[in-house]
Amino acid sequence: MVPLKRRKLVPSHAGNTGTNLSGEKVPAKFPQVVLFLLERKMGASRRAFLSQLGRKKGFQVEEMLSKSVTHLISENNSGAEVRAWLDSQDQKPAHLLDISWYTESMREGHPVEILDRHKLQDQRINEAEVEVFSVPSYACQRRTTLDNHNTTLTDALSLLAENAELSDEEGRGVAFRRAAAVLKALPKPVTSMSQLRGLPCLGEHSLRVVKDILENGASSEAESTKQSGRYNALKALTGIFGVGAKTADRWIREGIRSLQQLQDSGQTLNRAQQAGLEHYDDINQPVTKAEADAIGEIVERAVVSVLPGAQMSLIGGFRRGKLTGHDVDFLITHPEEGREVGLMPKVVARLESQKTTRNSYLESNDGPARPASNIDRFERCFSIFKLAKEEKRGATQPETLTENGVQILQTKPARHKPWRAVRVDLVVSPISQFAFALLGWTGSKLFERELRRWAGHEKAMSLSSHALYDNKQISESDVGGGDICTSWFGVHPTVREERLTRLLSPYRRTKRSPI
Incomplete structure (x- = not known):
């Protein structure tokens, strides 16, 4: 090996400062x-990037080798090669x-403990000895623990997924979400790209992001997105209740x-958006x-008072076991089929609504009207909801506002007591479809998407929040074997939910309520 050119020694104080995001010198x-x-073997540009990253994290990184250097960091070099080079420099860190x-220290934000695997070896580690992970292809088949061992990786992919969704690039957003879900399911932290060989749902783009983080401690693409003016504008504007990505994009173009700027622009906002802007911080x-x-x-x-015997279930993230969420969702039904029709306006009226508007489920003689979205056709x-923080439960007096099919429920707080605004979604389902609605509205969104993809690809079935159909049109006599078809509407709701739960039981996630 031909030694590299001997570097000039510099004073030890040359690298004892770093720079923050504003470019200012910091100790x-x-x-x-x-x-x-x-x-x-690292290259000048990569070395410059890593050095800058280290200084931003508060590390002291020298530009040149000096007697003050305590840790020499090498990439793709053996211990023998580095020691031979150091002999020519007359330096021994x-x-x-x-x-x-270095990358693990960047990820943790402080110097990590030096283990044997961190020390330069005379022989390179055989990649065949690295543990390779294995997970099922569909998210609904994985036992996803609440303990995420790869938060840095999944946070970056989730950020890129959110940016894609806000930019109306649903396909790219789904790809990032699926990749993040795979990494969340892994039992240990990822330390090498070779561990990911053969894993499903990890496309080239997602793998580039993971590699960047493993090598550099952070994803340059994710960090760039965080600083993007468009991303931050979309995130801020879509945080307004009643504002979607397309509306936010139109405002940005204006x-x-x-x-x-929205408040000063004189834009015409509907009542829901006005309430969303007014209660932005709370929501x-x-x-x-x-x-x-x-x-x-x-x-x-309110539900029981207008329809005795009605049943209500908490759904969404709280039903999955989460301790916090961005809103609160409830599913309402009645044991007698048909009794739930027209329930929503009565509930809103009971909550002292000022007015009611058209809803999307079974409101005309010709059948369901066009739904407000493609989620389902439920009312x-x-x-x-304006919730008093310190008021005793049951002492609230609700008030409802409505705009374009969106009810704005408000609860007047007691005088001189604080309150906060909370998003609340109410869904009404007939009892014959309750099991499917409960499953569909429990989430998460990716889990539901993967469950329906698995049902279609692996079981030749079509699953929705209303029913599960056998695409092969099996006869009713075949249902006893565990399959589900349209004839399930004649089965008692409790039995139907038990069968549906039993069918999906091998794929339930740990530490979650049964689906």
Whole structure:
């Protein structure tokens, strides 16, 4: 091996400062750790990027080798090669480390403990010895634990998925969501790209993001997205209740990129959007389980008072076991088929509504009207609930506002007591479809998508929030074997839900309520 050109020694104080995001000099957080990145086999541009990243994280990174260097970082070099080069430099840092120690330290935000695997080896590690993960192809077949061992990877992919969804690129958003779901299901942290060989749903783009994080401690694409003016504008504007990505995109093209600019623009907002803008901070604050339970008691009293015997279930993220969420969802039904028809306007009226408007389920003699969205055809009410924080449960007096089919439920707080606005969604389902509605509205969105994809591809069935159909048109006599078809509408609802749950039981997620 031909030694590299001997580097000029520099004073030890050359690299004891870093730069923050504004480019200002800041003291190093870890003065006892002085790093030097070996350019050999790493390349000048990559070394410059990694050095800058380290300084932003508060590490002291020297541009040139000096006597103050304590940790030499190398990539794709053996211990023998680095020691031979150091002999020519007449320098011997205390630690000769592989790039993996550096990337793990970047990820954690502080120098991690030096393990044997971090030290430069005379022989490169055989990739065949690295543990390779394996997971099922469909998200609904995986036991997804609540403990995510790859948060840094999944957070970056989820951010890119959100950006794609806000940019009306649904396909790309789904791809990132599926990749993040695979990484969440892994039992251990990913430390090498070779561990991901053969895993499903990891496309080239997602793998590039993962590789960038493993090598550099962060995804340059994700960091760039965080700083994107368009992404931040879309996120802020779509955070307004009643504003979707297309409306936000139109406003951005008109030069509106913030809430203040929207207020100053004179844009005509419907009543739902006005309420969303007024209660923006509250709506974008997580809802707690205690708040969900308090709202549930108020709504349930209103439901039972107008239709005795009606049943209400908490759905959405809280039913999956989450402790916080962005809204509260309830599914309402009645044991007698048909009794639920027209229930929503009565519930809204019971909550002292000022007016009611058309809903989407079974409101004409010709059958269901065109639904407000493609989720399902159930009667639903998307609302903002004004909940008193310190008021005793049952002492609230609700008030309802309505705009374009969206009910804005408000609960007047007691005088001199604080309140907060909470998003509340109400859904009414006939009992014959309750099991499917309960499954469909429990989520998550990706889990439901994957479950329906699995039903279609693997079982030749069509699953929706209304029913599960056998695409092969099996006869009723075949149902006893565990298959489900349209004849299930004649089965008692409790038995139907038990069968549906039993069919899906091998794929239930751990630490979740049964689906």
